[in-house]
Amino acid sequence: MNNSLRIWFDAARPKTLPLALVSIFTGSALAFSSGHFSLPIALLALLTATLLQILSNLANDYGDAVKGTDNEKRLGPMRAIQSGEVSLADMKRAIVINIALTIIAGLALVFYALDSLESILAFIGLGVLAMMAAIAYTVGNKPYGYVGLGDLSVFLFFGLLGVSGTYFLHTGHIEWSLFLPSLGCGLMAVAVLNVNNMRDIENDAECGKRTVPVRLGQQRAKTYHFLLLTGAVLAFASYLLMQGKPLWISLPFLLSLIMVTKHGRAVWVSEKPAQIAPMLPVIVKCSLVTNLLFVGVVIAQTLTS
Numbered sequence: 001m002n003n004s005l006r007i008w009f010d011a012a013r014p015k016t017l018p019l020a021l022v023s024i025f026t027g028s029a030l031a032f033s034s035g036h037f038s039l040p041i042a043l044l045a046l047l048t049a050t051l052l053q054i055l056s057n058l059a060n061d062y063g064d065a066v067k068g069t070d071n072e073k074r075l076g077p078m079r080a081i082q083s084g085e086v087s088l089a090d091m092k093r094a095i096v097i098n099i100a101l102t103i104i105a106g107l108a109l110v111f112y113a114l115d116s117l118e119s120i121l122a123f124i125g126l127g128v129l130a131m132m133a134a135i136a137y138t139v140g141n142k143p144y145g146y147v148g149l150g151d152l153s154v155f156l157f158f159g160l161l162g163v164s165g166t167y168f169l170h171t172g173h174i175e176w177s178l179f180l181p182s183l184g185c186g187l188m189a190v191a192v193l194n195v196n197n198m199r200d201i202e203n204d205a206e207c208g209k210r211t212v213p214v215r216l217g218q219q220r221a222k223t224y225h226f227l228l229l230t231g232a233v234l235a236f237a238s239y240l241l242m243q244g245k246p247l248w249i250s251l252p253f254l255l256s257l258i259m260v261t262k263h264g265r266a267v268w269v270s271e272k273p274a275q276i277a278p279m280l281p282v283i284v285k286c287s288l289v290t291n292l293l294f295v296g297v298v299i300a301q302t303l304t305s
Contacts, residue, residue, distance in 0.1 A: 008094070011080035013057040015284060019192060020053035021046055022291035023158050023185045027166025029295040030181060033302040036171040044109035045166050048127075051102040056134035058098060060145075062091045063138025067146075067207065095135070102131060113169040126165065130157055146209045150197075151190045159186015177239070184235035184294065188287040191228040194221065195267065195283045199276040222268055229264050233257055236294045245301040253297050256290035 028042045065081035065088065080086040086094075106127040114120050133153050137145040144153065163182040164174055197204065197211040198221050205214045213221035233256065240250045263279065263286050270276050 007080060007085045011058060011061060011086060011091075011094070012054045015281065016057060017050055017053055018288045019158065019189055019284065020049040022188075022288060023162025023182075024049050024166050025295050026181050026185055026291060026298075027163040027178075028170060029298045030163070030178060031167050031170030033298050034171060034175075038113070038170055041109065041113045041169050042166075044105065044112060045169060048102065048105040048109050049162070051098060051105055052130055052134055055095065055098045055102055055131065056137060058091060058095050059135040060138045061086075062088065062095065063140075063143055063145075065091075067138070067143075067209075099131060103127075109169065114172075119168075119172075123165070123169075126161065130161075133157060145211070148210050148212050148215050150193060151212050154189045154193050155186040158189035159183060162186075177242075180235045180239040180242075181294065184232045184239070185291060187228045187232035187235065188290055191225060191232065192280075192283050192287055194225050194228060195276060195280050198222070198225070198267075199273050199280060201273055218273070222270075225267055226264055229260050232290065233260055236290065240294070240297055240301070243301055245304070249300050249304060250297050253293045256286070256293050259286045259289055 024045045031037050061079045061081055081091055110120055110123045160182045163185050164178045167178055168174055197213045201213045204211050263282050267279055
């Protein structure tokens with residue numbers, strides 16, 4: 001890989017991309033369990049979600065660089081603009097190109113999956129909101145990520161809207177039973193953001209970025225993290241148990257409980273932000289494995305019914 005490609009590959013933050021995909025996997029698996037599944041819809045949804053996540057990452061790099069939040073005091077990997085390898089102008093162009101690609105993928109998804117004008121317009125509106133949310137997290141005069149609203153946005157787009165929206169694209173309707181899986185996805189995604197913000201708590205506080213951990217303090221942020229993890233696992237497990245299938249089919253999901261418990265304990269006993277830094281890839285893996293185990297059990301329950 002040449003140097004230019006490596007720079008932009010790193011700027012896209014590929015390790016974060018699975019977080020954008022799990023809600024699509026979950027919504028598609030639930031659609032499969034209801035007897036409605038379209039591979040083209042699933043693939044287009046995965047592509048659109050990936051582009052939205054990359055847009056968010058690029059915009060985050062740009063916004064934090066402009067505001068001086070990405071500085072020498074920040075823990076974690078150096079960002080593209082911070083390193084000097086990408087200029088602000090180049091990042092702006094990359095963001096514009098990504099927006100164009102996201103619009104193309106999103107429109108292809110919407111027009112392929114939906115028939116009614118009302119549904120098409122509604123999903124176009126949601127797509128616009130998703131792009132605005134991806135950019136406005138750190139960009140602009142009043143970025144919502146700087147006032148502690150990032151958790152709410154992540155919960156909505158990676159949880160409720162991501163899962164139920166994907167399900168609707170496959171099936172054409174929404175069911176109340178989607179709430180628990182959507183809740184699980186959303187809470188796990190927020191847990192990832194929370195670890196990231198606990199790692200950066202000192203630098204964020206100095207730069208005026210009032211994330212949830214900055215507002216709560218490190219100890220309360222750890223309690224908040226425990227509640228996020230517990231809520232996510234309970235939501236997923238409750239849905240699986242409510243399906244009335246043989247219990248043995250759901251047993252593989254217990255593996256996620258082991259991973260989440262180990263991670264939660266490590267966060268709880270940590271004393272400094274520097275000790276939190278190595279836990280970010282761990283919670284990403286926990287989130288991905290938990291969601292994939294849930295998806296696998298949902299599919300297994302469907303195939304054995």
